[in-house]
Amino acid sequence: MKTVKTMVAGLVAIGMAAGSALAENANKIVVDGSTTVGPIAKAFAEYYMGSHANVNITVSESGSGNGAKSLLNAACDVATMSRPMKNSEKKAAQDAGILPIETIVAMDGLSAVVHPSNPLANLTIEQIRDIYTGKIKNWKELGGPDQLIVVISRDTNSGTYESFETLVMNKEKMGEKVEYVGSNGAIRQRVMSTPAAIGYVGLAFVDGVKSLTVNGVEATPATVTSKKYPIARPLYMYTNGRPKPGTPLQEFITLYATPDGKKIIEDTGFVPVN
Amino acid sequence: MRLQTRKILDRAFTGSGVLAIILMTAALLILLTPMFVRGSGAIFFTATVEHRRIMLEKFDRGDRDAVERDIRSARAAREPVYRAIAEFERQLAAGDAAPRRLYATPLKDVKKALSVLFGPEPGRPRPMLMRDQYGQARWDRAQVKLARVLCREEWDYSNPAKAGVLVLKPRAADFAGTPVAEIFPYLQQNADRMLLPRRTVYWQFLTDVSFDSHFFGGIWPEILGTLYLTLGAMMLAIPMGLIAAIYLTEYATESRLLDLLRTCISTLAGVPSIVFGLFGLAFFINTLNVSPSKSVLAGSMTLALMILPTVIRASEEALRAVPRTYKEAALSLGAGRWHAVWTIMLPAALPGILTGIVISMGRAAGETAPIIFTAAVSVGKPLAVWETLTQPTPALSWNIFNLATEHEAVDEVRHVQYGLVLVLVSLVLVLNLVAILLRARIAKRMRV
Numbered sequence: 001m002k003t004v005k006t007m008v009a010g011l012v013a014i015g016m017a018a019g020s021a022l023a024e025n026a027n028k029i030v031v032d033g034s035t036t037v038g039p040i041a042k043a044f045a046e047y048y049m050g051s052h053a054n055v056n057i058t059v060s061e062s063g064s065g066n067g068a069k070s071l072l073n074a075a076c077d078v079a080t081m082s083r084p085m086k087n088s089e090k091k092a093a094q095d096a097g098i099l100p101i102e103t104i105v106a107m108d109g110l111s112a113v114v115h116p117s118n119p120l121a122n123l124t125i126e127q128i129r130d131i132y133t134g135k136i137k138n139w140k141e142l143g144g145p146d147q148l149i150v151v152i153s154r155d156t157n158s159g160t161y162e163s164f165e166t167l168v169m170n171k172e173k174m175g176e177k178v179e180y181v182g183s184n185g186a187i188r189q190r191v192m193s194t195p196a197a198i199g200y201v202g203l204a205f206v207d208g209v210k211s212l213t214v215n216g217v218e219a220t221p222a223t224v225t226s227k228k229y230p231i232a233r234p235l236y237m238y239t240n241g242r243p244k245p246g247t248p249l250q251e252f253i254t255l256y257a258t259p260d261g262k263k264i265i266e267d268t269g270f271v272p273v274n
Numbered sequence: 275m276r277l278q279t280r281k282i283l284d285r286a287f288t289g290s291g292v293l294a295i296i297l298m299t300a301a302l303l304i305l306l307t308p309m310f311v312r313g314s315g316a317i318f319f320t321a322t323v324e325h326r327r328i329m330l331e332k333f334d335r336g337d338r339d340a341v342e343r344d345i346r347s348a349r350a351a352r353e354p355v356y357r358a359i360a361e362f363e364r365q366l367a368a369g370d371a372a373p374r375r376l377y378a379t380p381l382k383d384v385k386k387a388l389s390v391l392f393g394p395e396p397g398r399p400r401p402m403l404m405r406d407q408y409g410q411a412r413w414d415r416a417q418v419k420l421a422r423v424l425c426r427e428e429w430d431y432s433n434p435a436k437a438g439v440l441v442l443k444p445r446a447a448d449f450a451g452t453p454v455a456e457i458f459p460y461l462q463q464n465a466d467r468m469l470l471p472r473r474t475v476y477w478q479f480l481t482d483v484s485f486d487s488h489f490f491g492g493i494w495p496e497i498l499g500t501l502y503l504t505l506g507a508m509m510l511a512i513p514m515g516l517i518a519a520i521y522l523t524e525y526a527t528e529s530r531l532l533d534l535l536r537t538c539i540s541t542l543a544g545v546p547s548i549v550f551g552l553f554g555l556a557f558f559i560n561t562l563n564v565s566p567s568k569s570v571l572a573g574s575m576t577l578a579l580m581i582l583p584t585v586i587r588a589s590e591e592a593l594r595a596v597p598r599t600y601k602e603a604a605l606s607l608g609a610g611r612w613h614a615v616w617t618i619m620l621p622a623a624l625p626g627i628l629t630g631i632v633i634s635m636g637r638a639a640g641e642t643a644p645i646i647f648t649a650a651v652s653v654g655k656p657l658a659v660w661e662t663l664t665q666p667t668p669a670l671s672w673n674i675f676n677l678a679t680e681h682e683a684v685d686e687v688r689h690v691q692y693g694l695v696l697v698l699v700s701l702v703l704v705l706n707l708v709a710i711l712l713r714a715r716i717a718k719r720m721r722v
Contacts, residue, residue, distance in 0.1 A: 028665055030567040030651075039682045042487040042653050043403060049655070058654035058666050060568070061680050062646070073560045075567045117438040119431035145437045183680040195437050204682050210429075263402045268682075 027055040027248050033067020033080035034159050035183040036202035037235050039268040040106060041080050044255050047264060048248070055248045061183065064159025071238055072096050077249055079238040082108065082159030082202065083166075100238045105256035107271040108202045109219035110163060110231040113188070113209040115195045120144050122213045125230055128168055131198060134175025139196065152190050152199035155180045164200055167231040202235075204269035221271040235270065306699070313696020316689045320413035321474035323348045324393060328408055328490055333482070344470050351467040352392055354460060358453045359385065365453070380448045387423040391416060392468065404486035405686070411490065412689065413471040420465055424458055479693055487653055488677060488687045493694055495656040499570070499667030500639055500701070502657065503649060506574025507581060507638040512631060514578070515585030519627075522586070523593040524615050543583035548643035550580045555647035570662035573649020573669075580644050581634035588630020592623035622720065625713045632709035636702040642671040652676050670698040 031041050038061040045057035062070075067079035068089045073096070085093075085100055093100050112128055114120065120142060123131075130136040131149055140146045153174060154161040181187055187199040191209045199209075203219060211219060215230050223229040243250035255261040262272035323344045329335040330342075359381070366374045385395070393409035394401055401407050410416035426445055429438035446458040461468070482492030526532050554576030558564045565571050596619050604614035620627075642650075650672035657667050677691040678684065684691075 028661075030666065032568075035680055038652065038680065039487070045653060046404075046486055047402070056655045056657075056661070056665060058651040058668075060651040060666070061676070070567075075559055077567075115437075116427075116429055117440070119429075119434050119438050140435075143434060145435055147437070181679075185680040185682055185684060188682075189679065189684060207683060208685070260402060267401060267403045267406060 029057045030076045031059045031078045032070040032076040034064040034082040035061040036082040036160050037080035039204045043264045048252050063157040065157035081236045083162045099241045101242050103237045104234040105237050106235045106265045107224050108235050109224040109229045110200050111206050111211040111219050112200050113191050113211050114198050116210045117195050124215050132174050133172050147196040150194050150197040151178045152187050152197055153178045153180050163233045224271045312692040316693025317476055317479050320471045322416055322469040322471050324409040325411035355457045358457045362453045391419040405489040416469055488690045496668045496670045496673045498656045499669040502570045502662050503573050504639045507577035510578035511582050511585050515582055518586045519589030523590055539583045547641050550576055551644040551647050565664045568649050568666040569664050570667050573645045576644045576648045577638045581638050584634040589627045592626025596622040625716045628712050629709050632705050636705040640702055670694050
């Protein structure tokens with residue numbers, strides 16, 4: 001009986017030691033953050049693991065704010081963000097001994113999207129702002145059908161929300177009737193199923209909804225790159241310090257600059273950077 | 275009360291009881307039937323030649339010769355379509371600038387719609403994303419995409435006071451008098467020759483990894499993740515819960531403090547699961563650093579905390595339900611307290627304890643909120659056992675939510691979402707069934 005117990009205890013100890021040793025060596029990259037950057041991160045992960053079968057890259061899409069927090073707590077290797085890190089976050093990182101290094105992986109145009117049945121084709125930034133503050137309540141006021149506008153926004157944890165706030169809202173507060181949802185995909189879904197809705201999403205999420213021109217400019221790769229499209233923004237990946245050359249993390253974070261990486265970004269709907 | 279009134283009342287009660295049961299059964303059927311019907315669509319469906327091509331190229335499955343023959347025959351059937359387009363492009367290139375400009379966009383749209391249906395045009399460079407490398411793998415989706423090739427969706431905004439109306443414009447009319455006009459009737463008549471639909475049982479949906487964020491492949495990482503999380507939670511919660519229950523019923527002396535403790539445990543059982551999730555993130559990951567990132571371990575710990583009250587209460591009730599005389603007999607025969615608990619009380623209470631355990635196992639498997647911040651990710655590989663200590667995993671419950679809301683192309687991965695739901699619901703049903711059977715079996719054995 002005693003020998004059995006000793007053996008079991010020994011096996012457990014060996015197992016745990018081996019487990020932790022293997023875990024230390026495991027090649028893994030944990031990516032957390034923006035739902036906008038999600039399609040790029042997921043496609044990069046799949047591409048990279050295709051040629052590096054021993055690496056496990058996990059991607060979660062919980063919002064830019066969560067990505068930043070996750071990086072500050074050293075709980076992820078790459079924080080994907082659709083807005084730059086705020087000073088307060090950088091300060092918190094410094095206090096936690098984390099050095100966030102920024103990489104711009106792609107450009108994105110924030111698209112104002114409506115249901116395809118909506119006859120409107122263009123909105124100015126001021127009109128969009130007025131819709132979100134609640135000043136414009138009915139599509140009729142914009143020359144559309146007599147329907148109350150259903151205003152959909154991302155939640156405040158979102159980088160897309162903050163970009164929208166900076167680029168469109170101009171320090172004005174969103175109205176009380178705005179409906180907040182948790183991801184770009186959710187906005188798209190909501191707008192697709194609601195004829196009177198308006199929302200804003202990244203370029204990869206405009207399938208099935210109608211993307212309006214803003215100030216008369218259509219969001220295309222060309223107008224986004226030339227900054228002619230008024231609400232364009234970069235997409236980021238943040239790491240803790242500069243990753244060592246030759247590591248999977250470094251290769252993953254620089255994928256955006258490779259020809260294949262650029263192709264992937266383009267195919268997901270975003271605009272590669274040069 | 276008169277006999278007549280009593281009879282009527284009695285009948286009314288029986289009637290409403292039966293009605294309640296009928297309503298409940300109907301609700302259950304309405305809930306479960308679509309889940310099973312649609313969910314099984316992930317495994318049993320009509321697959322096109324593209325599905326067989328993916329199986330061959332990604333998994334080396336299927337009869338290579340037969341599949342290649344299929345691919346060749348499908349290519350041959352598609353050939354006239356591409357030939358007509360190439361012919362028209364040649365005509366345009368040779369002709370005036372005006373028609374070239376006129377047809378540029380419609381032609382681009384047709385080619386795009388075709389590549390969604392059939393995959394990239396032969397001879398073109400291979401696209402980077404797998405969703406662009408293959409055509410439609412499912413016949414039902416293929417028909418939706420075929421309709422998009424045949425007609426373009428146009429919204430009629432002529433009445434600005436009203437919302438636009440969807441008008442389907444046959445593309446054939448756009449290309450009237452050109453060689454391309456002929457491809458539309460051809461596509462309509464020969465769709466099955468170009469895609470070779472065949473009934474398929476894709477049972478490997480349950481054991482395959484997913485490709486290109488769930489556009490193709492199966493849900494093995496999610497199934498495995500849920501199994502790990504559930505088993506991990508049980509491994510932590512069962513010993514702790516049992517020990518606590520034994521202590522509370524057999525060792526602790528009744529006091530006000532003990533009552534308070536019981537109240538706390540009951541309250542804990544009512545705490546919303548998202549609170550457990552946030553607690554797990556703040557405590558296990560950010561404070562204790564049990565793992566460098568989210569991980570199955572941290573998720574299991576959070577789930578264990580969540581189900582602990584249920585396990586404790588169920589075990590406590592079961593132990594309390596064992597007749598006092600059993601224990602007294604054991605003690606009077608000279609058994610120690612621990613011996614009595616171990617050999618008499620626990621076996622007698624086992625059916626109740628097991629039921630509690632299996633039911634909380636079902637809850638652990640199905641919960642989403644506790645694992646969002648502690649364990650779950652959208653995409654990831656299936657993990658080896660030791661990797662669960664440090665790495666996060668996809669899980670059934672979380673990925674159902676992810677595919678229903680966050681995914682960039684929800685409509686294209688609907689069948690995967692239904693498949694995930696089916697597997698999760700079946701898992702919970704099976705667990706509950708096991709609980710019932712176990713209980714019945716042990717109860718029978720105890721009686722003998």
